[in-house]
Amino acid sequence: MTDAHDLTAPHEPLVRRIEAEATVIGDQILRIDHFLNHRIEPAFIVDMGRELARRMSAFHPTMILTAEASGIAPGLVVAQVLNVPLVYAKKYAPQVESPFISRVIPSPTKGGETKLVMSQRYVQPGARVVLVDDFLSNGRTAVALVEMAREAGAEVLAAGFIVEKRFKRGHEAVEALGVPVATLAQVERLEHGKAVLRQPQA
Numbered sequence: 069m070t071d072a073h074d075l076t077a078p079h080e081p082l083v084r085r086i087e088a089e090a091t092v093i094g095d096q097i098l099r100i101d102h103f104l105n106h107r108i109e110p111a112f113i114v115d116m117g118r119e120l121a122r123r124m125s126a127f128h129p130t131m132i133l134t135a136e137a138s139g140i141a142p143g144l145v146v147a148q149v150l151n152v153p154l155v156y157a158k159k160y161a162p163q164v165e166s167p168f169i170s171r172v173i174p175s176p177t178k179g180g181e182t183k184l185v186m187s188q189r190y191v192q193p194g195a196r197v198v199l200v201d202d203f204l205s206n207g208r209t210a211v212a213l214v215e216m217a218r219e220a221g222a223e224v225l226a227a228g229f230i231v232e233k234r235f236k237r238g239h240e241a242v243e244a245l246g247v248p249v250a251t252l253a254q255v256e257r258l259e260h261g262k263a264v265l266r267q268p269q270a
């Protein structure tokens with residue numbers, strides 16, 4: 069089994085790019101959408117997805133689960149490397165044929181509420197699920213996905229994220245559900261227009 073330290077080892081290429089290129093607004097907002105979730109660099113998202121897949125491979129998932137929209141790119145890479153299907157809970161066109169499972173969560177970045185909807189046709193009892201998303205912040209999206217997968221009768225083995233904000237409660241919230249968390253970059257805090265990250269081992 070992959071140990072906890074390995075699951076959260078900082079991925080040096082990502083750490084360096086966040087340090088050099090992130091737009092930081094106040095002590096809460098970290099913008100790296102020029103390579104992660106608005107403009108996507110294929111070679112870099114594949115590099116990061118491969119590293120997440122390497123850490124997830126020990127869990128032997130039968131499917132990857134994410135949420136629309138920003139989780140799809142890293143989720144697709146992890147799914148491709150592990151040769152399993154990717155399912156994404158819909159947010160923006162949540163008319164899903166019955167039977168389905170849904171959760172309403174506070175919208176992480178837009179205010180208001182977001183509805184996540186997932187068809188039970190694509191998450192079957194006994195499925196071995198690994199969650200993947202681009203960001204882990206308060207963890208409400210990930211917690212909702214864990215609950216939805218379990219409601220469908222699936223087993224949730226682990227959750228992997230490209231970036232986590234360690235100053236939010238998401239990591240603890242997901243682990244409290246008994247789900248190990250893997251992340252490639254850990255943002256400890258945002259200050260003076262810069263992101264302060266956990267550093268890779270020399």
Ligand SMILES: O=P(O)(O)OC[C@H]1O[C@H](OP(=O)(O)OP(=O)(O)O)[C@H](O)[C@@H]1O
Nearest residue numbers: 136137138176177204205206207208209
């Ligand atoms: O840990 P949390 O507090 O739940 O925040 C993390 C979530 O926030 C973002 O989604 P968002 O809905 O903002 O954007 P998207 O529609 O582009 O995926 C991100 O893609 C994660 O799914």
